[in-house]
Amino acid sequence: MTRKYVNKALIVGAGIGGLTTAIALQKIGIQTEIVEKSKEWKWCRHYSTL
Numbered sequence: 001m002t003r004k005y006v007n008k009a010l011i012v013g014a015g016i017g018g019l020t021t022a023i024a025l026q027k028i029g030i031q032t033e034i035v036e037k038s039k040e041w042k043w044c045r046h047y048s049t050l
């Protein structure tokens with residue numbers, strides 16, 4: 001699949017992976033839409049070691 005055929009992307013899941021993918025795709029001009037099954041934001045007590 002080459003870039004010229006991709007104009008839009010549907011991203012399933014608004015976790016860090018989905019949000020990061022949306023930002024990256026939008027930076028190269030691809031329109032994105034995110035769907036998330038959870039109806040509310042949840043607090044996650046994560047302590048990143050990255």
Ligand SMILES: Cc1cc2nc3c(=O)[nH]c(=O)nc-3n(C[C@H](O)[C@H](O)[C@H](O)COP(=O)(O)OP(=O)(O)OC[C@H]3O[C@@H](n4cnc5c(N)ncnc54)[C@H](O)[C@@H]3O)c2cc1C
Nearest residue numbers: 012013014015016017018035036037038046047048049050
């Ligand atoms: C208890 C716990 C503690 C952790 N602590 C750390 C930490 O300290 N440091 C660290 O670096 N990592 C930590 N992690 C790991 C980190 O949370 C994951 O690696 C990271 O969240 C994965 O991101 P993701 O976007 O792939 O998935 P997720 O964060 O799981 O996001 C996926 C999203 O997709 C949605 N979804 C799923 N199915 C559907 C569907 N069919 N339709 C629509 N939406 C859907 C979900 O609701 C969710 O919001 C921890 C994980 C857990 C469980």
